[in-house]
Amino acid sequence: MKELILRPHQSHVEGQLREQLRAGVSRIVLVAPTAFGKTETAMFLIKLALQKGSRVWFLVDRVTLVKQTSDRFRAYGIPHGTIQGANATNDRYAPEQAVQIISIQTFERRDLGDPADLIFYDECHSQYAETLSRLEKYSKSKIIGMTATPFAPGMAQFWGGIVNGATVNRLLADHFLTPLKIKACVSPDMQGARRKPGGEYADEEAGQRGITIIGDVVQTWIQQTQKFFGGPAKTIVFSPSIKHGEELCRQFAEAGFNFQQISYLDRGDDVRDEKIDEFRKPDSAIHGLVSCAVLTKGFDVPDVMCGISCRPYRKSFSSHIQEMGRVMRTSPGKDFGLWLDHSGNCISFAQDTAWLFEYGVDSLSDAAKRDAEVREPTEKIKQTLFCADCGMQMEAASFVCRSCGWERPKRGEIQIVQGELIDFAHSIQETFQPRKGLRAECVNDPRAIWNAALSYTSSNSSKGPEFAKKWAMGVWFGIYEGARPPRGFFDGKADPSKVQTDQWSLIEREVQRFRKRSKHNQRRAA
Ligand SMILES: [Zn+2]
Incomplete structure (x- = not known):
């Protein structure tokens, strides 16, 4: 016992x-x-x-x-x-x-x-x-x-x-979870795709559109597993529809690989369990298990090395997180999991994911909105977070891709600083970037900076809490231009006792900077 x-x-x-x-x-x-x-x-x-x-x-x-x-x-x-x-x-x-x-x-x-x-x-x-x-x-x-x-x-x-x-980042640091290397791959165009009543992409529609790129999915998997593992690696695929999964298995078979589909259509749990049991073996005859809405819960095969995301989500952040979780289990000899994103989900949910991994969940009422918001992959997020050449996720502050050596084009007078090298790019520092040129250690914690901003504006204004909040939001967005924090982020009360000196002086500097600029603009207007 x-x-x-x-x-x-x-x-x-x-x-x-x-x-x-x-x-x-x-x-x-x-x-x-x-x-x-x-x-x-x-x-x-x-x-x-x-x-x-x-x-x-x-x-x-x-x-x-x-x-x-x-x-x-x-x-x-x-x-x-x-x-x-x-x-x-x-x-x-x-x-x-x-x-x-x-x-x-x-x-x-x-x-x-x-x-x-x-x-x-x-x-x-x-x-x-x-x-x-x-x-x-x-x-x-x-x-x-x-x-x-x-x-x-x-x-x-x-x-x-x-x-x-x-939090996920804590468990990663303590080696209870394995980091992911994420590659943004070709994904189907979902513009104008039919939706379910709740607003999520319809399964059949996502399957239909996904089928057109299956050839690419197979080729990418062959190349990338060769590159990272020296050959085929145990893989799970998240597929939007039964038809899509069948076609995927067929094309993998044609290329000489054994991919098996499991779905809610399987005759009873026995057929499914048999495939999963085989897949569980260290030297399994099955290269890949293709799941249509069945593997996200409780499925635990730690030595899965690669995940292929083929099911685009427009709203379901939970599904995206649950899917990635299947490849993040630790296993002897596994240094990282490879995540091939053919859905765009890693781009759509990049900021939500970074936030969740760093901070966890504060309140249920705010969290509940995460599956209700619409996200779609944008070119801007893709350019900020992924290598333009090989598609691997890279640290936004880094100018050289670790995977292929591609160099991010330099912009104007910005000084080039080689980013700190880390494997897992889903950290807050990367997705919540401060304004270019703004350097202060404390900007690494956007949540603490919000608390500092609100504490500052609350104690420096007599126009009431609503005004103080709006002012603080102006300051915060001045620091994190274009950031999209989770809902409810700006709703909490300020806790001045937690504000550090360096945070306070950053806010002070920001407020002064803003005043100077508006004076300057006024002069120009006059
Ligand atoms: Zn690259």
């Missing part, structure tokens, strides 16, 4: 969860990236609950995850039963146990009697209406949701509190 010892970042979160529960918050979302160890953190709380004689339910999104979760509970010696499908064919059915692992599908259909004292809802961003309406009735239960992407509209209405686990 394995001993359950929480890592420091998990133990910190476990403490925060208990604190909120004690304070009377009964529905809390634990937000943490893949590889944080949300399940371990939950198991720790379950052990404590068992000591107090409490009953616990652990809800998982699909039947395959019941067994996977049950295996992990077993490994740590947590006695439990499972509830899924027919009891007679379930060899882990044990209704007398205080801990039950339950599939959502069964949870929604079956009367389970008195609700448990403590309920965990894994991957709670899925938001099944029936599940929520059942949970709604359990006014005495404490409910903890777990997700990496709490961006589904409506989450703020159900959940009362939020606890942030470690």
